[in-house]
Amino acid sequence: MFNNLQNIAEELIRHSGGRATSGRIGILAILLAEQQAITHREIEKRLPETLPLDRVTLYRALEWLAGKSLIHKVISDDRVWRFHANRELHSHQHAHFKCTRCAQVICLDDLPAGQNWSLPTGYRFQEIELTVKGLCADCG
Amino acid sequence: MFNNLQNIAEELIRHSGGRATSGRIGILAILLAEQQAITHREIEKRLPETLPLDRVTLYRALEWLAGKSLIHKVISDDRVWRFHANRELHSHQHAHFKCTRCAQVICLDDLPAGQNWSLPTGYRFQEIELTVKGLCADCG
DNA sequence: AAATAAATGCAACATTGTTGCGTTTATTCT
């Protein structure tokens, strides 16, 4: 099962025209296995002992994966990036929920239509970044 | 005129039950004079030479002002806090616009109704944090 | 004017993320 994700990850990476290194595959597999967006540190903790990875390498791999749109980054009010695999459902814009108590982040599917945000004249819309904050089921 | 803002700032601070120190007054006056949300560093640069203020004091004053709801903080994808005075218009929840080229941040007045975000069962809504990204009039 | 609690300044630290550069490795070419 874990192996299955490894294979999917490898396939996705090759398909994006990059080198299928064990680091990238392992990282993407971890993100694919995760329901929520998780931090750099959380990814580090989930790395198997057989795959020790330098902090910097992890950062660079994440940046590369995000550049290839295989994952996306979410910023939140703790000033920490969180990463999440771009499953089909989420490949386009979507909102995030962040628990104000346990800091867990999950993805929501909806997003208010972006274009009809009334921006001042001359301003051009590109994208929307929306985080709903509250208490998750465990903390609420 | 600047003096006027100083007076308003002082009044707001006293009204919140805190000490009206020159630092707090100066900082709040700067934020009141600003249309946009600005960073810690930008505030530092705007401080008059007659009011040299320690980095830490500035952070603490901002935290205090935010705690008293005289200002609010906005996080964005450069992982830097920006601060903005809570004028009446903005005292409740509102969205922000951030230019992806010059990093300028302004406040927008609308916000989609928060309560009807479909959260998973058991999740409780508290607040919404929304940033629209794009190009401002100067950069677009 | 003196007393007092709150705010300040300084130094040191913490966290997250980035850069430069020599070494290793996945991939390609023969």
Next chain:
DNA sequence: AGAATAAACGCAACAATGTTGCATTTATTT
């Protein structure tokens, strides 16, 4: 399969933003 090559990697050092502890100063109260 083995050699060549560019892409990834690991290490060390750095950068930016924000925080903590503690002694000193200051706004406010009496």
